[in-house]
Amino acid sequence: MNDQNLPKTFCPMPGINAGMLTLEDLERITDIVRKYDVPMVKVTGAQRLYFQGLKPERLAELKNELKIPDGLPHTRSRVHYVQSCPGKTWCKFGIRSTDNMSKAIAALELDGPLPYKVKVGISACRMCCCESWMRDIGLIAEKKGWRLSFGGNAAGTPRIGDLVADGLHDDEALVLVKKTLNYYLTTAKYKTRSARFMERVGIDELKKNVLG
Ligand code: SF4
Numbered sequence: 001m002n003d004q005n006l007p008k009t010f011c012p013m014p015g016i017n018a019g020m021l022t023l024e025d026l027e028r029i030t031d032i033v034r035k036y037d038v039p040m041v042k043v044t045g046a047q048r049l050y051f052q053g054l055k056p057e058r059l060a061e062l063k064n065e066l067k068i069p070d071g072l073p074h075t076r077s078r079v080h081y082v083q084s085c086p087g088k089t090w091c092k093f094g095i096r097s098t099d100n101m102s103k104a105i106a107a108l109e110l111d112g113p114l115p116y117k118v119k120v121g122i123s124a125c126r127m128c129c130c131e132s133w134m135r136d137i138g139l140i141a142e143k144k145g146w147r148l149s150f151g152g153n154a155a156g157t158p159r160i161g162d163l164v165a166d167g168l169h170d171d172e173a174l175v176l177v178k179k180t181l182n183y184y185l186t187t188a189k190y191k192t193r194s195a196r197f198m199e200r201v202g203i204d205e206l207k208k209n210v211l212g
Pocket of ligand 1: 093127129
């Protein structure tokens with residue numbers, strides 16, 4: 001079978017945090033590829049890892065092993081994905097570490113289901129390698145702390161996120177991300193992306209509800 005004839009199926013590898021892969025992750029991935037004869041592994045633009053092109057019956061077996069339910073590969077009670085740059089630990093330009101922040105945001109417990117997908121981009125300096133301004137939640141590190149934006153989007157009608165606050169320490173940034181998402185999920189209509197929500201509500205109203 002050549003690539004043209006492969007099924008358009010895919011399955012995400014759970015537990016990969018912002019594209020960081022340990023030796024154990026790599027060994028597990030290799031085991032899966034061998035066991036299920038996976039035609040292609042793709043590192044996505046969102047820094048996730050997808051097994052692609054499996055026949056439907058093999059896909060079902062793999063999903064079963066990975067405990068991935070049928071339907072959407074994500075839950076609305078958590079952010080869709082967190083994308084982060086290597087940060088201060090691995091990049092000479094990095095001002096802050098991104099590893100703990102990306103894990104903490106991915107694990108955030110919210111007050112309920114989100115209206116729609118929420119993508120997070122974390123960049124450890126103003127070069128913004130993770131395009132934070134174009135994500136629903138954007139964090140960019142500066143010397144004085146994190147800069148938090150909300151309502152960015154890179155899709156059909158692109159939008160640069162609104163600046164919610166800056167100069168935030170790690171704990172402050174995490175608290176404000178949670179408050180912002182909780183405000184969004186209690187205020188926005190179902191299936192309204194943050195960009196469209198912010199066009200309607202405006203940054204001043206958001207700030208009034210999440211700051212202070
Ligand atoms: S955003 Fe800055 S710190 Fe992060 S990878 Fe890019 S240059 Fe390095």
